[in-house]
Amino acid sequence: xxxxxxxxxxxxxxxxxxxAKKVYENEQVLAFxxxxxxxxxxxxxxxxxxxxxxxxAQAADAExxxxxxxAAAQHRPSAKH
Numbered sequence: 343x344x345x346x347x348x349x350x351x352x353x354x355x356x357x358x359x360x361x362a363k364k365v366y367e368n369e370q371v372l373a374f375x376x377x378x379x380x381x382x383x384x385x386x387x388x389x390x391x392x393x394x395x396x397x398x399a400q401a402a403d404a405e406x407x408x409x410x411x412x413a414a415a416q417h418r419p420s421a422k423h
Contacts, residue, residue, distance in 0.1 A: 345391040365376045366417050370409040373417050387414045 346353040354360045354373065362374035365385050376384040389406045393399060399407060 347392045347394075350394075352386075352390055353392050356388070356390050364417075366413055368409070369415045370406045373413050383418070385414075385417055387417070 343396055346357065348354070351360070355362045356372050362372075362377075364372065364374050365386075366373040369390070371389055373385050373387040376386055387410050389403075389410055391403070391406055393403075396407075
């Protein structure tokens with residue numbers, strides 16, 4: 343995995359150093375259940391490229407950020423009517 347930070351919790355989860363209950367994974371993103379959920383379904387979707395924050399993102403990062411949004415949309419709970 344490129345662009346990681348050994349001190350970043352999410353990078354450590356992505357590398358497998360810290361276990362997580364994976365919901366979805368591809369080459370660009372990882373989605374996993376929150377260990378302290380605040381809702382019945384609380385899934386975190388993170389890019390595999392390290393960002394300290396979204397302010398660091400550049401135009402070249404738009405694709406991976408888009409993949410995060412698509413993964414979140416595809417793995418959200420079904421709407422109940």
